[in-house]
Amino acid sequence: MDLNTITEVAHPQKREQLPVWTAGDAWLAGGTWLFSEPQVHLTRLIDLTDxxxxxxxxxxxxxxxxxxxxxxxxxxxxxxxxxxxxxxxNQCCRAFLASFKIWKTATVGGNLCMSLPAGPMISLTAALDGVCTVWKADGSERRVGVADFVTGNNRNVLTPGDLLRQIEIPLAALKRRAAFRQISLTLLGRSAALLIGSLGSEGAMALTVTASTARPVRLSFSQIPDPRELREAIREHIPDAIYHDDVHGKPAWRKHMTLRLAEEIRAELQGLV
Structure with a gap:
């Protein structure tokens, strides 16, 4: 879609050349969402590719x-x-409701910054203890975990003029055994629940719940819990109000699937010990 209100496109080549953020600005990376619908409030794009x-x-x-x-x-x-x-x-990349054309354009940072519950790059990086580096509009930097970066449906910690620079995944997280579960209402539908569990070298288990909840939820256990302990932890740390509600799944169903998929992950990781 053409954005016919845009009067300028800036092409900074280093941080010092980033223009002063003003009302009507937008960062441009992949642009798959930006160009998908009218953006009548925008007058300038700041292209990050250069x-x-x-x-x-x-x-x-x-x-x-x-x-x-x-x-x-x-x-x-x-x-x-x-x-x-x-x-x-690969599993999270394939959890996108997107064609190969979108894959070649859409960015990891864009998925995080959209902060939709079903964003699979959020699921991936949160589960792997990802840490975001944010370039603040005042010239400073902030580091924040992905699980804390997203604060709700289409909400995050960025303020006007802030720019997500990168996401760092620690080596220890990449070396953990992991289990993945995802479900949608339809065969190729948007994720209604996407859970990732991982097992540390000393037996500690982490469970990351996304898509069924408005924001990522991380649960940590010193060892693999039994089924009852897992259910109680989910019910304690994920109140009913956090379960997402839209055409891709009602909260009660998302909660049920979260409990079911979490138990499948627990059982799979138990079998790897």
Whole structure:
């Protein structure tokens, strides 16, 4: 869709060249949502592609994902064999309700910044202990965990002029054994519940609940819980008001599926011990 209210497109090549944020501005990375509907309040786009951030960087401490990294680039990443959680990358990429054309354009950062409950890049990076680096409008930086970055349906910690720079995934999280479960009302529908469990080297279990809830919820256990302990933890830490309600699933059904999928993950991880 043409955005016929845009009068300027800025092309900064480094942080110092980012223009002063004003009303009517929008960051442009993939633009798959931006160009999908009228944006009559916008007058300027700030194109991030000329910043030329490396899409993916594997380092000694883990994986760094640039906010401008596309879904296709992430899906094609050749992961080291010791990254036992690597299958989660492909599983979450395929949880998108999107064509291959969108994959080649849509960005990981855009998915986080849209902050929709069903955003699978939120699910992936939250489950892998991802930490966001945010360039603040005042020139400073802020680091915040993905699980805390998203605060609700289409809500996050960004304030006007803030820019998500990257997401860092620690090596320890990538080396954990993991289990993935996702369900939709229809075969190719939007995720109504997407849960990821992981098992640390010392037996600690983490469970990340997304899509069924308005924001990510992380549960941690010192060891794999029994079924009753798991159910009680979910009911205690996920109040009914947090379950998302839209045409892709009612809260009561999402809660039921969360409990069911969580038990499947628990059982799978138990079998890996």
């Amino acid at each position: 910043l030329k951030w490396p899409a993916l960087t594997i380092g000694e401490t883990g994986l760094t994902i640039a906010a401008t990294c596309t879904v296709a680039q992430l899906d094609a990443l050749a992961c080291p064999p010791e990254w036992l959680a690597a299958p989660l990358i």
